[in-house]
Amino acid sequence: MSNIETQLVQGANRTEDDRTGAISPSLNFSTAFRHPGLGESTGFDYARVSAPTRALLETQLAQLETGQKAYAVSSGMSAIQLVFQTLLQTGEHFITSDDLYGGTFRYFGQLRDHYQIAYDTWNGAKVVDLVAQITPKTKLIWLETPSNPTMKVIDIQAVVAAVKAVRADILIAVDNTFLTPIYQQPLVDGADIVVHSATKYLGGHNDILAGAVVLKNQQYVSAFDDALITTGQVLAPFDSWLLIRSLKTLHVRMKTHTANAQAVVQVLTDLPGVDRVLYPGVGGMISFYLNAAYSVDAFLRHLTVFSFAESLGGVESLITVPAVQTHHDMTAAQREALGITDQLIRVSVGLENTVDLIADLKQAIAASRGE
Numbered sequence: 001m002s003n004i005e006t007q008l009v010q011g012a013n014r015t016e017d018d019r020t021g022a023i024s025p026s027l028n029f030s031t032a033f034r035h036p037g038l039g040e041s042t043g044f045d046y047a048r049v050s051a052p053t054r055a056l057l058e059t060q061l062a063q064l065e066t067g068q069k070a071y072a073v074s075s076g077m078s079a080i081q082l083v084f085q086t087l088l089q090t091g092e093h094f095i096t097s098d099d100l101y102g103g104t105f106r107y108f109g110q111l112r113d114h115y116q117i118a119y120d121t122w123n124g125a126k127v128v129d130l131v132a133q134i135t136p137k138t139k140l141i142w143l144e145t146p147s148n149p150t151m152k153v154i155d156i157q158a159v160v161a162a163v164k165a166v167r168a169d170i171l172i173a174v175d176n177t178f179l180t181p182i183y184q185q186p187l188v189d190g191a192d193i194v195v196h197s198a199t200k201y202l203g204g205h206n207d208i209l210a211g212a213v214v215l216k217n218q219q220y221v222s223a224f225d226d227a228l229i230t231t232g233q234v235l236a237p238f239d240s241w242l243l244i245r246s247l248k249t250l251h252v253r254m255k256t257h258t259a260n261a262q263a264v265v266q267v268l269t270d271l272p273g274v275d276r277v278l279y280p281g282v283g284g285m286i287s288f289y290l291n292a293a294y295s296v297d298a299f300l301r302h303l304t305v306f307s308f309a310e311s312l313g314g315v316e317s318l319i320t321v322p323a324v325q326t327h328h329d330m331t332a333a334q335r336e337a338l339g340i341t342d343q344l345i346r347v348s349v350g351l352e353n354t355v356d357l358i359a360d361l362k363q364a365i366a367a368s369r370g371e
């Protein structure tokens with residue numbers, strides 16, 4: 001199945017035994033599995049190691065991101081932790097793009113302060129500046145593109161070419177949460193690892209907490225297997241089944257997210273009270289700066305379709321204020337340097353009617369002037 005739309009819909013079909021012919025895969029809750037005899041196994045021994053429903057999901061995730069092996073874990077942060085606990089050791093170094101989800105920065109601070117794993121940041125612009133920060137101890141380059149929340153877009157192919165020309169053993173990892181494999185396939189672009197907060201667009205319904213890691217080749221599979229078996233942050237069977245179900249509509253949802261977002265951007269760009277709009281061109285994520293003469297709190301209180309909530313990527317439209325929510329752990333100076341001001345609004349455009357979404361934003365912005 002070479003086309004991603006068919007992979008999404010058919011990914012778990014024909015995986016049941018011929019006795020039932022079930023189109024939808026069964027949900028298997030078992031944590032223990034019988035052994036036929038000593039030294040014999042059905043392929044499943046204990047659910048922390050492998051489980052049938054999770055295995056189906058992981059096979060589909062690997063196919064969607066064109067990887068060799070995928071891991072379905074309990075959250076997006078668990079996915080990030082799995083990468084770093086597997087690949088980096090005390091005394092080593094990594095480089096990260098500078099505009100990231102606030103929780104990722106918080107975790108990177110722990111790596112630096114408690115495990116003596118150093119890191120430097122790169123602004124995502126000139127690749128030559130990234131290359132200049134590579135040291136003999138550099139093990140990994142971490143990219144989030146588009147970035148959260150200022151929507152910076154990084155040329156993955158250019159990063160891969162420049163970094164691998166210096167040292168072929170440096171790994172490139174990409175957080176692909178915002179665009180998903182519908183609009184971006186980092187492994188095809190040369191990256192080694194893809195990470196998702198599957199809570200977001202892959203799940204898409206604001207009802208699953210999940211993460212995913214996909215490896216481009218087999219080289220690190222054994223190390224990742226050992227790390228995950230040891231720490232056990234695996235995705236539960238029911239959440240795995242829900243994510244399999246949700247993936248069936250990912251391509252349809254992403255097209256509507258994009259169409260709605262593009263329409264919203266067109267209106268916001270010329271709307272009184274909006275100073276600047278940030279949008280990567282596709283996907284459902286927008287950020288904009290509300291003019292200082294307008295009250296962010298009043299804007300939030302007047303919303304009737306959008307919900308003021310700390311997430312993204314679901315069918316329902318959500319609005320977040322990064323400075324007080326996702327990025328509140330950063331210092332004010334760090335936020336200011338990245339453009340994460342108190343007036344920055346992050347919008348996750350959902351699947352509602354476009355007219356209703358635009359009307360809600362317009363009336364809430366108008367009502368917030370001078371309050």
